[in-house]
Amino acid sequence: VNTEVGNGFLTSKFNTSFRRPYDKNFVQAKLSNPNSYYLREMKWLIISSFLLIAITIFCFYYTVKTLLNQYKLVAIKNQFISNMTHEINTPLASIQVTTEALQQFNHDEETRKKYLAIIHYQTKKLSDLSNEILENAKLETTSFAINERIHLNNLILALINDQFQSRKTTINYLACKDELIIKGNKKHLTRSIANLIDNAIKYNKAENPVISIELQQNKTEIAISIIDNGPGIADEFKSKIFDQFYRIQTGNVHDIKGYGLGLSYVKKVINQHFGTIQIFDNKPEGSIFKITLPNGN
Template sequence: MAVKRNILFVFILMLISVSGITALQFYYSYTNYKVESATFQKEIDEAFAEAVDSAFSKHQQEAVNLFRTWINDTTYIKITSRWDAVNKATVFDLKEMQRAKGNNQVSLSIDTYKKQTDSITAAARSTIINHLVGNVEKDLKKGVVWYFTQGLGDRLDTAYFGRPIPRKVFTEEYKKALGRKFITTQFKILEADKYTSKGEYVTVTIDVGLKHGMGPKLLAQFSNGDAFLLGRLRWVIAGSVMLLIITLGCFLYTARVLLSQQKLNALKDDFISNMTHEIHTPLTSITITAQALKQFNHDKAAQDNYLDIILYQSDKLSLLADEILAGAKLDVDAAITDTIDVNRILSEVAQSHFAESVTLNVEPLSNDIAIRGNKLNLLRALNNLIDNAIKYNTNVNPCVTIGAGTANKKLVITISDNGPGIHDELKEIVFEPFYRIPSGNVHDVKGYGLGLSYVKKVVTAHKGCISIKDNVPTGSCFIITLPL
């Protein structure tokens, strides 16, 4: 009982430990998921802001490039230069060639241009164009269109404010921004007032109007965000699962070892109890007989009788020791070197039991077959099976049948009886060392739980197998299958 309590206590401690480790792993995985979720939300917001800035920059650049094209067109804009002696600066004049009225020309100078240029040159023209383009680029970033002339201002206003940025530009730029952050999951860009779903990852809302407060407000929606995050955390999750599997495996292995140890202790106790009974009987008989010889003067016949008793009981002890040692030494000296005549060995086994009060039937092979094996061990194993069939047979007319046959190029030896049989749940464990079918603390049948274990060792050493099935109508049938 103390051992069982200790094992139960160990099981409880192990169960608490495994539960604690499992809870910690779930908490660790959940915390990692929450941190990764917050990081993901931050990254998609930053990427969306970058995408909007990039789309605006591209749109501004397109307008700037158009402006450069216009002022480079000499049929549209005429650029001249003259020297202002009063201000000591070169003045550039821009005039629209296709507009006769209105604000169709402008004059300006460049502070950084110090050369005196009375007539326009290629270098001066390039300088004034680059200066104007630079100013336009700065103004557009501020959302302002500067009207150098009426026509240029109208064209630039139309080119920048009159053309909304296509939705696909935002999509392309957002995909690039996400790629730089190694985010590859699918998304949709929607107008904020049309977004109704909940429980999904969405970005911040950004006004993408070219005039502040007058454009659509967009956001990006991720419907597979959780799946993407789980993909990011796959190694963390896999590691946690692997650790749990290893922990549970260790727990189950330890539990199995403890249970096996407990079972082995129970078998050992039962074996010691049986052995004590088996050894005590002949020792008691020898002791009493020896004392009788010592204390009394007996005639020669009585002395011989007492000595025969002592020899008989000594032989029983010797046989008991030999059988125990045979099971222990089988793995060492079980050389498979003999050529064994199957019918002959069955006949030898049967002859050794004909004197017993049991009907013994032999069903030999129809033709002589020989196998390679260890004759002594195989003979002893068959004798053990027949001994058990006789000892445990409670039938009024006990009957044992030894048969042999072939199937699928294998030798099949069967030993059947008409005894009480063996329950299905015990048909595997009866081959374990020291195991005896439970019968309480009663020793009506002598034995110590090594016979069937020895039989299985012998059969396994011959690369065969042994099984048990029910005999019809009653009893058990042991089936030994050996390679030919």
């Protein structure tokens, strides 16, 4: 075989006449390209091999991704345990010290009342902590009723007066001229707004902390904005701060109380009210947390 023709091969011509060697009788054979034959016979084996390689690559990718997710969950769990241990130990240590002081020393009635007030305050902190964890756990599996008519202007004004009037922070409340009414759950919505205001105060390290609360509405939506002049939040953390148990890393420093449940709770509550929560930068410094809810007017 020495001549290639198209997809096959052509043999050389040779004389087939032995009796009459000078007659011009020739035989020529044309053979198919063996490569095409091999490919045709092995195509299912080749296809199945490529499919097996693709499945192997996918399984490897899925395994690596699962391991990375597990690593992140372990890191989050360890951080949560560390934060919770600190949050629980602080009031427990305070209660223990105060109780020992009451037992070992003879105090007058006024001092005893002060010590008892400390014990009551720290016990309430532990109770609030356990309640918040339970509320978060409930929201994972159950929903709550959102059938109350809530007057937002009155709700926020009462919230400021009841919980934040004594804080060493300037709070500016810009209420809407019109009456703002939404349909929702008053208890959860109050706790969510209080959580955002508390965070704005707690993480604000400005010399003169200022928190502004603004209400706005249009035909379909009501917006609640909590604005602070604190250090702000870096862009790399904005997509993570609403994740459960997540806290911006500060190493082993626990100068700010928290355990990574507050903002995840807020987002769950707002979602169940068919609303949204977003974070923006407040120029020149600080953050804006904006809640948008359906207008119930």
